[in-house]
Amino acid sequence: MDVKGKRFQDFTKRNEIIKELRGKEAREKQHSKGKLTAKERIDILLDPGTFDEIDAQAQPADAGFGTVKKVMGDGVITGHGKISGRLVFIYAQDFTVMGGSLGSVHAAKINKVQDMALKMGAPIVGLMDSGGARIQEGVMSLAGYASIFYRNVASSGVIPQISVIMGPAAGGAVYSPALTDFVFMTNKTSYMFVTGPNVVKEVLNEEVTFEDLGGAPAHAKKSGVAHFIYEDEENTLLGVQKLLSYLPSNNMEDAPQSKTNGATIGPVDKLRDIVPDDANKAYDIKDVIKLIVDGEKFLEVMENFAQNIVIGFGRLNGKTIGIVANQPKVLAGCLDINSSMKGARFVRFCDAFNIPVLTLEDVPGFLPGINQEHGGVIKHGAKLMYAYSEATIPKITVILRKSYGGAYCVMNSKRLGSDFNFAWPTAEIAVMGPEGAVAILYRKELEAAENPQQFKKEMAEKYRLEIANPYVAYEKGLIDEVIDPAVTRMKLIAAFEALENKQDLKPARKHGNIPL
Amino acid sequence: MKIKSILVANRGEIAVRIIKTAKRLGIKTYVIKSRKDANALYLELADDAFEIPENPAFASEFLDIEGIVALAKEKKITAIHPGYGFLAENPGFAKRCKEENIIFIGPSHEVIYNMGQKTIAKKIATASGIPLIPGSEGEVKNVNDAVKVAKKIGYPVIIKAVAGGGGRGMRIVEKASEMEKLFKQASSEAEKAFNNPALFVEKYLYKPRHIEFQVFGDKFGNVIHLGERECSIQRRHQKLLEEAPSIALDEKLRKKMGDTAIKMAKAVKYENAGTVEFLLDKDRKFYFMEMNTRIQVEHPVTEMITHSDLVEMQIRIAEGEKLPYTQSNVDLEGWAIECRINAEDVQSNFSPNTGIIDMLVLPKGTNIRIDTGIQERSAITSDFDSMIAKLIVHGDTRTKAIQNTLKALNQFRIKGLKTTVPFFKAVLNNKAFVKGNISTDFIGKELDDPCYHEPEEEMLAALLATVDYHAEATSYKESNLEHDRRKNISAWVLNKRMKSL
Amino acid sequence: MNILFKSSDSASTIKYITISDKSKFEVNISPENIIKVNKKVLNVQIEEGTDGFTYIVLGNLKYPMEILERSQNKYTILINGVSYKFTVETPISFNRKKHLEKILDGSKKEDVLAPMPGKIIELLAEEGAAVKENDPLLILEAMKMENEIRTHVSGIVKKINIKPGDTVMKDDVLMEIENNN
Incomplete structure (x- = not known):
């Protein structure tokens, strides 16, 4: 081949154009907004030198209205590469090319990597930074969105799909992230909304800033749309790497094992000290989680939303587990609408990808209130129940302290299909707490008592001794073993190992009817 | 009467301290168990621990007079040691003990009452010719009266709110011409803050020192003092570091103040251990503040320089024995410093730091004494005070004692909580402190940073953060994961996964 | 060579x-x-x-x-x-963050976040009040302790999102302070 010939010159020239397109000017443009370019993001996210681009020279489609400048790539970089040595497919919208707007070719490029990811059984990561639908292309642009959504749903539960919002995502663009498994956002430089502040102002005459309406904090704390928020782009991408290290590449494979598990073997005495003797005192459940998982490493999901339940990934003896835990520090660990939904979706994700689930329980019940009842806490609480019952993965519950009423049933109780249920000696399992139970059972005696306060106290103590303890449930087989908190980690490692090859088949059906 | 058994009506380090001496003397010790403090060290050291039925009227078991007295009677315990704090200076408690024929290790309830009432204590002092901080002795009605009082006692004076505290409604007046303006300001401030404009006038002491004398009396009327302690290092009237003797006193002044302390004790026929507190001004004039009728937190510095055991002396005197020595036998040897190591965050305004102590290594050495009530895995909770340990260090001279204390502080290791150790390092490295140039204003005026930073400390902290971040950031690049895609999944598992689709 | x-x-x-x-x-x-x-x-x-x-x-x-x-x-x-x-x-x-700070300078707003979940006991500042760095803004009760929440910046209290008695979660925005430096 003549490397100095015309054909090679064309080849080189075309590549030069792309280099130029993603060069200094683009970098300065993005950097001045506090953002990285699409290519820089890909380079940070993937193992060095592993990125292979496809469709780099795709040309935008012709405009149906107005004109579209012909630019190579059509505002999105697609391809594949490796993270921690594992194959991933990736697309990164390029805001410096036509504002990263989505036209039909842009969509087709994304569709291509979506299809390939599904065929290869590899995760797909989308880095979004786009002005929205390309208005010039009209309905073809909308059709492009729909084709992405369709593939998002088709891939759901087969390969992990991760959306990273690193700039604007407005209108139709927000629904692809919503359909994927995890949404990352970068604080201060990204926002998501269906209708923007201008429309809000026009229609409702309400003033709101981009940040307040759809910034990272709004979605992390209020809407629960974002699963992870990070302060800057480097850390956001590092977060994606971290999350993927816990996940299998598809629903047939095993999650990767950590080689360096840094695991302590033997009892952890400190676990005995964390739960206070006083049943009304709060503690941080994350202190317990850290002492159970390998190397105190716990990747919390949705840290700022519905903080009364804690969910996330950790490892036990090198193997990934999902953790669902009540948080006594917030609302006493009560279940409510948001925490039920948060827990339910997480359990279903774990089930889809064969990740065993550990439930740590300290729950006084459901949160009472008109807002909760009228907001549908019945059907939302049912979601968590549904998710636990439906899941065929290994499921283990440890009851640390309170386990009362309906909330007992919900939190992966024995008869809900749990594989192992352990309890600490501090566990209180009953229909309701001592004070409430005494008020109902001894109403007349209380009225008649000389010193009702004293009587109530005595009876509550008696109730605690006779009913609100782990031993009634233990005797009835609803608790498999009451364990010393210090050996919790050892017990769980052994139990999950025993459950590794668990087979639990459900009757054939198209799909169940989860109370959405 | 010989004491055969003692109920320690206290917890923490002082309970441990009392148990240790009692054990040495062959006396059985009993303690009170609190649900809020279930893993405490003192419970393990005592011969037995009992619970007192919870009584919602009291914030703590250790305040339940009837409960404690009933327990002592039920278990036929000879004596009660109240320690410090809680009921130690409650005359009602001492009285109930007496009524039930339980030996209360401390002075009589009358003395506790009299010394506890500031006005009575001051009257007794005045009657005995003991100097008090001169002032208006109560409210001054107007500016003219204030000027009159100030003229009598001499400027500078301080005007304070009768109802007040915390610096509000307080003004220092240097000369008569300022009085009118400052009096009005203070009065209106007091009105706003406490809803009471009343003020009183007192002599303003510039940079006063807190000097206190340990005294002991027996039932034969003998009273001695065991030298002084200087407790000028205070924060919001809370003593933090104490030393004995005081660099501010020479033999002459020591004798003069010691004699005054004894005079005060004798005036009330004092029995057992007590402390007479004085303020000493820059002109070496001293003024009586109050008398504490209990064992003090800082008693170990006195023990160290006098080679005595104050708790043993307390017990002996309570048994009716005579003081073991006379004043001329009391020798002060070397220098002792005590640091109260608390679970507090010095960097955030000394806010209490609660939590569980994961790991603990206490300093050891011939010059070092540690009084503590905690051990590894003890919890510091908001239910009780935040004291972790008292570090008491001896040296031949003050300079030596400071050096030894710094060495000991550097041996102190704790994980799980922040402590006041960096604060003590800051004090002991402070030039004014080393020179002995201290006063009760020391922390506010001389100590620029209450937290000591070792050389290169900040840089190493930054380095540590960076190295950890680097490790994390690069850990996902290389393959730390086992994920061979060709690795065989067992047929059983694969079959299950296919079927469950 | x-x-x-x-x-x-x-x-x-x-x-x-x-x-x-x-x-x-x-x-x-x-x-x-x-x-x-x-x-x-x-x-x-x-x-x-x-x-x-x-x-x-x-x-x-x-x-x-x-x-x-x-x-x-x-x-x-x-x-x-x-x-x-x-x-x-x-x-x-580091450089990008500096850029970003410059861009966001116009609306230099400091959000006062809840450092821990708890209950609002008392407000110590009102909307429109001028506050200095380290001034107490409110008292938050968490784990039975009263914690004074202070401002890190000087400015004007722009908005108060809570009232006494409210329960808040960690990182909730309690107040917004407009920096006037």
């Missing part, structure tokens, strides 16, 4: 800028773990002592240390019982 190999110090060395409120350190870490702080090579070692504590050793300095908190690139390090807060940045992220 043909150079076949030349050692390079900078190529794969990773640079970090580690900053606190007061200080800034430039740290370089090479693949061989050669560490430079502010261009000076340091021979440091982190070791676990026989007493179970972790120590950082530099020359004849040996300090006990632990990582109290880490969240993303923000660290709280405890060394000799003294805590230090640092943020670790790369040169690019």
